[in-house]
């Protein structure tokens with residue numbers, strides 16, 4: 221039996237609410253769970269981003285933060301840790317992942333540019349498209365089959381990538397990306413072989429290769445568990461090898477940095493680093509803090525190493541699997557196998573009577589909140605669907621509801637409660653109604669959209 225490799229030093233009460241209250245709050249929130257107040261949520265599985273619990277070592281390191289504007293000792297600690305793990309020459313801190321994205325794509329993006337990936341995360345895609353460039357996803361074909369078990373469903377389709385480069389010419393493709401683990405593709409890992417071959421293909425055409433490495437430690441753990449030749453390597457050795465194939469990476473340290481905020485760009489490309497530092501100073505802050513308090517860099521320097529600890533990773537991945545198993549025992553369709561940071565309910569199978577353009581995932585997420593005060597997030601056509609100019613609707617590849625597990629926050633008893641809540645929703649699933657959007661913003665509409673039930 222696995223148990224938590226830590227004991228609990230500080231506790232925080234969680235709100236318990238009544239059903240009628242939640243019905244009212246959700247209506248006030250325009251049926252968008254992002255508009256709920258966290259005081260009205262019992263178990264919050266909206267995201268694993270910046271929601272983890274820090275260790276006593278991280279809190280004590282923060283006290284030692286050197287708040288100097290320039291040349292802070294905390295930056296050099298952070299830089300050393302990131303350089304040790306990634307091997308990259310230039311380490312540029314940002315306040316979170318999307319700031320790193322905005323900076324990189326304002327250098328490499330722009331009108332007419334095409335940027336392929338296994339699957340771009342929502343903010344990555346938005347930051348690419350905001351510059352006028354176009355984002356392309358080439359998930360491996362098996363990734364689209366939610367009930368088929370495979371070791372590395374996060375892989376990019378290498379043949380598609382190469383023929384894409386050939387069709388569009390390398391001049392139009394400023395970089396190739398890989399997201400590890402593949403968040404929007406179900407938190408599924410990418411194999412070392414796939415990372416290496418993506419690197420080979422990119423470099424054959426002289427195109428830089430960057431890793432979106434938010435969950436590099438979880439990905440490294442899966443490689444150790446599943447890929448031949450890595451059984452007896454340490455997690456940090458595997459992580460180092462992953463980064464060795466790339467020219468740079470973008471990180472949201474709110475994930476495997478085990479921190480509540482932070483991010484970075486790290487790269488070997490001098491020219492890009494130079495341009496990035498200029499933009500950093502204009503928009504984020506000086507090069508030795510990049511929009512963070514220096515104490516945050518201290519928390520990151522400790523957190524990034526804690527995330528590579530094998531007993532932590534084993535607990536983490538097993539806890540996600542635990543929730544997946546409990547849902548499966550109750551007959552609830554989920555994306556298989558469970559990934560690194562979340563369990564994904566397959567909304568197309570949960571409510572087959574609700575078509576994509578009526579946002580089945582959102583209907584389920586709303587009902588889960590009403591049923592038990594559990595907050596989840598739709599990853600489907602509300603997040604990724606598009607209305608074409610012709611007026612027709614292009615759905616997302618998947619209709620999912622993501623249950624993201626914050627790091628070191630909830631116990632398995634909390635997750636059993638979640639499984640029972642979802643079980644109750646599943647039992648009356650045929651009563652769930654489709655939804656429509658009544659307001660949407662031009663980018664990342666899911667964050668601020670207003671919705672209504674279709675009567």
Ligand SMILES: *Cc1c(COP(=O)(O)O)cnc(C)c1O
Nearest residue numbers: 316317318341343403434472474
């Ligand atoms: C969270 C995330 C980002 C964006 O990072 P933020 O810190 O939320 O801005 C980018 N890519 C992936 C894969 C992520 O999970």
